[in-house]
Structures are given as structure tokens and as C-alpha cells.
Amino acid sequence: MGNRWTPKWKKTEIDVDGKKYEVCYDEVTRLYACPMCSPVCLNGGVPDHGSYFFHQADLVKHIKAHKYSLWTKMRPSEVEEEEEEEESEED
DSSP states (O other), rough: OSSSSSOEEEEEEEEETTTTEEEEETTTTTEEOOOTTGGGGGOOOOOOSSOOSSSSHHHHHHHHHTTTTTTOOOOHHHHHHHHHHHHHHHO
């Protein structure tokens, strides 16, 4: 028995705000893969990393979140607020 996941991908289409997306659905684990995070699955490959969801609704929310890419951006406003608070405490 191997410790590697061998997905059996099936391409399926979902609607996100009127736009069609071709996504991957693994018939073994019943997981949906984000086609933007792991495009390898669309060709039947095994992604090294990606975002996976049990429910289509969660995948739709995730695809909508790609517009903002919140997980890749730093939040400088929070850092600045913390620094300002520290400076005012020192005074």
C-alpha cells in the first residue's frame, strides 16, 4: 500500500456569478480542486499543492476570493497600527 494519493479526476463545470469554470472532482475522495490553485488536475495530474473542498459552495466562495488574493497579500495597515500604538505608549 502506498502513502501517495492517486486521484481519479473527473472534469465538471460550475457556475460562479454567471461565469463557467471547469473544475476537477476526485471520485475517490469526493473532493473538488480549485482549478486556479492546482491547474495540473485539469490534465489528470497529481498536484503538489492546491485548495480542495468537500462542497461545491465552498469552492465557489474560494474562486470568488481569488479576485482579492487575500492569502498572498501582506496587511501593512495592521502593522502600522500596531507600531503607532507602541509609540503612543512610550510617550
